[in-house]
Amino acid sequence: MGIPLSISSDLDLELEDIIGQCVAILGIRGSGKSNTAGVIFEELLRSNYPLSIIDIDGEYFGLKEKYEVLVVGRGEGVEIEVDETCAEEIAQISMEKNVPVVVDLSGFLSDERTAFLQEYLSALWNLAGKLRHPYIIGIEEAHEFIPQGVKTELKELIARVALRGRKRGLGAIVISQRSAKVDKDVLSQAGMLFLHRVVHEVDMRVYSELLPWRKAETKEIITALSTGECVYLNGDNVIPIYVRERETFHAGFTPSLEVVVTPELKQVSQAIIEAIEHAKQGKGKKTRIDQLEEALAHLESEAMKKDETIARLEGIARTLGYIKVEVPQPSYPDVQNISKAIVHSVEHPGVASGRSPAPSRAVGTMAKKMVPPAAPVGVIDIEPSTAPTEPDDPIVLPDAVIRHIERIAKRVSRKSILHRRILSFVVGHAPLAYSVDQIAAWTNCARGVIDNDPPRDFLEMGLLARERRSGKMHYHSNLKEYVAREFGPFQPDLGISDLHRIMRHLQARLVLLGEEQ
Ligand SMILES: Nc1ncnc2c1ncn2[C@@H]1O[C@H](COP(=O)(O)OP(=O)(O)O)[C@@H](O)[C@H]1O
Ligand SMILES: [Mg+2]
Known part of the structure; x- marks a missing residue:
């Protein structure tokens, strides 16, 4: 650690x-x-x-x-x-x-x-x-x-x-x-x-x-x-x-109307300041010893440059195969990660059936693999050791904000499990956009079902957005805009970092709501 x-x-x-x-x-x-x-x-x-x-x-x-x-x-x-x-x-x-x-x-x-x-x-x-x-x-x-x-x-x-x-x-x-x-x-x-x-x-x-x-x-x-x-x-x-x-x-902050006072600053030790002052004063009156020391330093740096040239030429020679190269042992994958992957796949029967389940801690998962899930068959979801999306921030959000997040979560929890699973997947895998095919594969449901019953409720709420790209419907998370709009009334008390924290809390809540029946 x-x-x-x-x-x-x-x-x-x-x-x-x-x-x-x-x-x-x-x-x-x-x-x-x-x-x-x-x-x-x-x-x-x-x-x-x-x-x-x-x-x-x-x-x-x-x-x-x-x-x-x-x-x-x-x-x-x-x-x-x-x-x-x-x-x-x-x-x-x-x-x-x-x-x-x-x-x-x-x-x-x-x-x-x-x-x-x-x-x-x-x-x-x-x-x-x-x-x-x-x-x-x-x-x-x-x-x-x-x-x-x-x-x-x-x-x-x-x-x-x-x-x-x-x-x-x-x-x-x-x-x-x-x-x-x-x-x-x-x-x-x-x-x-x-x-x-x-x-x-x-x-x-x-x-x-x-x-x-x-x-x-x-x-x-x-x-x-x-x-x-x-x-x-x-x-x-x-x-x-x-x-x-x-x-x-x-x-270098961007100036605003607030008056900013330069804070009190710490000082390095007086001995250091004196050493530099001393060096400053010493300049210009070089003794014979100083001159010789300088000449020596110059020669040393020349010698060092030559060493570097030799090292570089050796590198080139090695690439050309003139010198035998020792190949280091390959490093083996992290055993801890492998065992986690196995545990995860056992916990989610979806993998065994050839389909990956909706990831439980999707953003954390994305931290390890941000590649769009084009081929879901047999994909094993490796969970990170810690989940960055868990609402565990030490800084507490205002009560009014928490209550509002809960109100939104409650509203979402009343919607159908299919829609919640779609929301969970898309929001958890922000910011990329996903086609209906990809969502269907990752949420374990047939594509036609989503086509017939798209998540209109979440589109209307503004949690999701969709658009046609190369002839196919794609969904992406609209959480950032949603949070800025929904929590606007709490501003100007909330800064950018607060809005981001709210977004992460809400994202984590929505991802979990996709797993509840
Ligand atoms: N993570 C952040 N959270 C809140 N405010 C930020 C953050 N990053 C930058 N700012 C503010 O935005 C403004 C521009 O940031 P700055 O780092 O100076 O930008 P840059 O170096 O790219 O020009 C500053 O007023 C800064 O305080
Ligand atoms: Mg700058």
């Missing part, structure tokens, strides 16, 4: 999942990227995971509200102003003393930014080679530094961290509002992606290449995402999630 990361109640992630990863957070301006990144940083800081955040807009100094973070550079929340001459010392303090750093570049000119980052990132890279302990670098507006189709020294450096940092324990979190402009190699190597809303066709094309869905489906699902919602992608695991709101002050 690892250390859990509380990023979204829809997602089970552990700290270990992120070590050495390349994480990409994409989406248009205002879609919630910086919030998502901020939440991940909060979780890493909570576990004392060392990190640096390259902050272009001065959005992250608010992390100091809860955590001891050193904010350097030039900008609003900076506690010690530095330029590239101190970059190496700061990298060293951060990595060796485990001090989290926000590098605020908002007050730098473009070439000053480049100079700072080049010094800073190459220092981190070299230190990581020596120390080899976990460390993560977050980069906002990554398309500016790792643009597709352009070669720069800085890009080469960042791409190296993203693509080959793992061996040194280095991970990267790249954040960008221009998915199509981010270097393709970096994106394709990202093992974990948080895909927020995009609208431009070029960005949608990038998403289509990353996601396992058909183009039209991808477009439909992605354009329907609200602020804070995104599609989480990690290998075969594809789930739409809602990311919680940042606990610490988000200086």
Whole structure:
């Protein structure tokens, strides 16, 4: 059991999942990227995971509200102003003393930014080679530094961290509002992606290449995402999630009429500030020893570059078959999952008869397999170890809201079992749309029955929506719109996160109502 990361109640992630990863957070301006990144940083800081955040807009100094973070550079929340001459010392303090750093570049000119980052990132890279302990670098507006189709020294450096940092324990979190402009190699190597809303066709094309869905489906699902919602992608695991709101002050929030007061901030220890001040003053009066040390560091970094070239050439030679390659033992599937699958299939006689039953915890099931159930025969439903849709949120919803959810559930429970099963399946498998054939197979009833008796009651209530696609009727969940409309009278007390929580509670209730006789 690892250390859990509380990023979204829809997602089970552990700290270990992120070590050495390349994480990409994409989406248009205002879609919630910086919030998502901020939440991940909060979780890493909570576990004392060392990190640096390259902050272009001065959005992250608010992390100091809860955590001891050193904010350097030039900008609003900076506690010690530095330029590239101190970059190496700061990298060293951060990595060796485990001090989290926000590098605020908002007050730098473009070439000053480049100079700072080049010094800073190459220092981190070299230190990581020596120390080899976990460390993560977050980069906002990554398309500016790792643009597709352009070669720069800085890009080469960042791409190296993203693509080959793992061996040194280095991970990267790249954040960008221009998915199509981010270097393709970096994106394709990202093992974990948080895909927020995009609208431009070029960005949608990038998403289509990353996601396992058909183009039209991808477009439909992605354009329907609200602020804070995104599609989480990690290998075969594809789930739409809602990311919680940042606990610490988000200086990049969209301004509203409310007056926002910058909160009290924590300070890193005075000794660290003094060490940087000392480094700043020391610049310009180099002793002979300093000069020799610098020359030595330069030679070491040259030697390291040569080692990397040798490693790369060895890699190529290996691919060409000149060197014998040791093939690692394949890893075997998780035994725990297999036994769960068997238990599940025994509990549901539907599998034995060649048909899968309506899944009991459908959204959780989707977390493991998001592929539309085209061929239901013999499909075994593997339940996840925890069910994210269970109404077990620690935060309690207002009584009036709970009562309203119960009223809706009661109304639904009076409808026919056939309709409830259809509702349960479609709502549980949101956001994809399903044809009558697919629904019939998954709910264990003949297609003609649904054709003759479609779930009109739920269409009228607005819980479901349907439309004809390629000549076939398709149903999809309309729960998000329904919740926004039904619970509207409770606003403005309810924020986006509350509406999402209500949707998850209602979804879980409706999925269960499909199983009652
Ligand atoms: N999960 C969320 N829940 C509630 N509000 C959010 C959430 N994510 C973002 N917001 C709000 O939406 C606005 C835009 O979010 P932000 O993360 O700055 O977007 P981006 O970085 O994509 O431009 C901010 O005011 C932020 O506080
Ligand atoms: Mg942002």
